[in-house]
Amino acid sequence: MNSEYLQKIISKGEGIDVEFKTSEKALNKNVFETVCAFLNRNGGHLLLGVKDNGVITGVDDPEKIINDFNTLANNPQKLNPAFYFSPEIIEIENKKTVYIFIPESSQVHKTKGKIFDRKGDADFDITNNNDAVTALYLRKQSTYSENEIFLYAGMDDLRSDLFDLVKVLVKNESGDTHQWLHLSNIDILKSAGLFKKDLKTGKSGITLAGILLFGKDETIISVLPHHRTDAILRKINIDRYDDRDDIRTNLLDSYVRLMDFVKKHLPDPFYLEDDKRISLRSKIFREAVVNILIHREYLNPFPAKMIIEKDKVIFENACKPHSYGLIQPETFTPFPKNPNIARVFKEIGYADELGSGVRNLFRYCKFYGKKDPEIIEHDIFRLIVFTPQATPQAKVQDVKGVGEDKAILPQVTPQAEREKKIIDFCAMPRTRDEIQKFLNIRDRKYFRMEILNPLLEKELLFLTIPDKPNSPNQKYCSRKI
Numbered sequence: 001m002n003s004e005y006l007q008k009i010i011s012k013g014e015g016i017d018v019e020f021k022t023s024e025k026a027l028n029k030n031v032f033e034t035v036c037a038f039l040n041r042n043g044g045h046l047l048l049g050v051k052d053n054g055v056i057t058g059v060d061d062p063e064k065i066i067n068d069f070n071t072l073a074n075n076p077q078k079l080n081p082a083f084y085f086s087p088e089i090i091e092i093e094n095k096k097t098v099y100i101f102i103p104e105s106s107q108v109h110k111t112k113g114k115i116f117d118r119k120g121d122a123d124f125d126i127t128n129n130n131d132a133v134t135a136l137y138l139r140k141q142s143t144y145s146e147n148e149i150f151l152y153a154g155m156d157d158l159r160s161d162l163f164d165l166v167k168v169l170v171k172n173e174s175g176d177t178h179q180w181l182h183l184s185n186i187d188i189l190k191s192a193g194l195f196k197k198d199l200k201t202g203k204s205g206i207t208l209a210g211i212l213l214f215g216k217d218e219t220i221i222s223v224l225p226h227h228r229t230d231a232i233l234r235k236i237n238i239d240r241y242d243d244r245d246d247i248r249t250n251l252l253d254s255y256v257r258l259m260d261f262v263k264k265h266l267p268d269p270f271y272l273e274d275d276k277r278i279s280l281r282s283k284i285f286r287e288a289v290v291n292i293l294i295h296r297e298y299l300n301p302f303p304a305k306m307i308i309e310k311d312k313v314i315f316e317n318a319c320k321p322h323s324y325g326l327i328q329p330e331t332f333t334p335f336p337k338n339p340n341i342a343r344v345f346k347e348i349g350y351a352d353e354l355g356s357g358v359r360n361l362f363r364y365c366k367f368y369g370k371k372d373p374e375i376i377e378h379d380i381f382r383l384i385v386f387t388p389q390a391t392p393q394a395k396v397q398d399v400k401g402v403g404e405d406k407a408i409l410p411q412v413t414p415q416a417e418r419e420k421k422i423i424d425f426c427a428m429p430r431t432r433d434e435i436q437k438f439l440n441i442r443d444r445k446y447f448r449m450e451i452l453n454p455l456l457e458k459e460l461l462f463l464t465i466p467d468k469p470n471s472p473n474q475k476y477c478s479r480k481i
Contacts, residue, residue, distance in 0.1 A: 003092050006099055009045050010054050014121040017044035020052055023098070025060050027068055032078050032111040033123045035102055039083060040136060041118035043104040049097035058095030065098050080110050081193060084346060086356065106144035106339045107193050108136055145299045146209035146338040149198045150223055153206045155186060157219040162252055163188060169348035180347070193340040208298065209340045212251050220250060226301035229254050229292065231261040233308045251293050251341065255350055258289045258306060265308050267388055270456040271367055275470040280368045285313075286350075287357040288383055292317040294345050295337040295381070302380060312369070312386045319381035327358065327375040361385070419460060422451075429464050429475035452476070
């Protein structure tokens with residue numbers, strides 16, 4: 001969120017989706033009444049450091065305010081069920097404010113045991129209004145298809161090994177303190193909002209989200225016969241495909257299979273961030289793969305697709321759009337399509353907080369395929385990630401011989417000649433300075449980005465200390481040491 005866009009929100013004043021709190025030195029006592037009301041209604045923008053009349057006062061210690069807010073958001077007395085937020089510090093008129101986007105939730109939330117709803121610019125306690133509470137629950141069930149309850153699905157229709165896997169993953173992510181480690185399988189479902197009460201019948205059951213996450217394959221196909229995620233490689237045989245994985249299983253295994261397909265068919269260029277090598281491929285495609293699994297309208301029979309082409313990867317999935325057209329990171333407002341599925345993915349470390357995916361895509365794609373991604377939200381959500389293009393090593397030209405015969409000879413390019421010189425020079429390990437002096441190149445950034453990194457990516461050069469790419473003793477060699 002940029003300050004200019006935030007100022008536009010402030011200028012409109014408080015309303016059904018905008019609330020101001022001063023919180024100059026500490027959080028207002030009623031801040032979670034607004035959080036609860038926004039979650040239960042249509043979501044909204046919460047700004048701390050702003051008076052009711054829109055005057056910006058600022059927050060004295062925004063880091064402390066954010067820490068206090070996140071702590072309370074995970075306290076069941078303050079917010080039940082818990083929810084994950086991504087507060088931001090935004091400076092306006094030389095004053096620091098805290099901006100918190102609160103999405104609409106698929107669940108009904110309480111604060112201090114009370115249910116709040118949003119009407120106009122106020123939060124209303126509807127706890128004792130049975131008609132209003134029932135209407136709220138029914139609206140949540142009809143709005144979010146992941147909440148559909150299957151009364152005749154039992155625990156024997158789910159895979160117990162997937163619950164074991166989730167416990168391992170949450171332990172790796174959060175340590176021994178995570179509550180799911182000490183719960184039975186049915187209690188994990190209840191804690192995650194995957195086991196609910198049907199207010200029409202009064203009976204409780206496993207939701208569609210629970211079946212998609214933990215269901216046996218036959219259970220999933222029984223409730224969603226059209227369920228499928230298609231991974232396709234289409235580089236040579238563009239009429240059909242070169243490779244394919246037709247995935248018709250639970251979402252946890254689907255994630256692993258999609259990522260394996262990515263690793264099998266896409267390059268992973270050498271990239272350093274904060275003196276550490278990170279995988280651009282994992283950073284980008286983790287977000288893209290998670291998107292087609294957790295932000296998808298599963299009642300729509302349109303199959304989700306990941307199509308790897310020569311110069312790009314196209315992701316498509318059915319969607320209930322909140323807006324239409326190209327998504328821009330500076331004005332993007334995240335809306336969870338399946339919040340309960342998203343929560344499980346976040347708990348096990350497969351996904352980050354809401355909205356981080358789009359930010360990461362725009363951050364890393366410019367280094368991966370040298371272009372920003374294209375994200376189009378419509379009834380069919382579409383994401384295009386551009387991929388690195390192999391640098392041609394040699395051009396082919398036709399040379400006419402005697403009569404009609406032709407010989408095909410390689411035309412060596414200057415780049416290929418330079419690469420050969422470097423490879424020969426680095427038959428013995430060389431430092432970066434030695435290679436630069438050998439090539440008579442002074443610009444370190446140019447050398448690293450345009451010459452050294454591509455050679456490392458193509459494994460024409462190797463690090464002599466691969467575990468410490470920025471070691472002062474690092475050298476480069478044309479053979480593995």
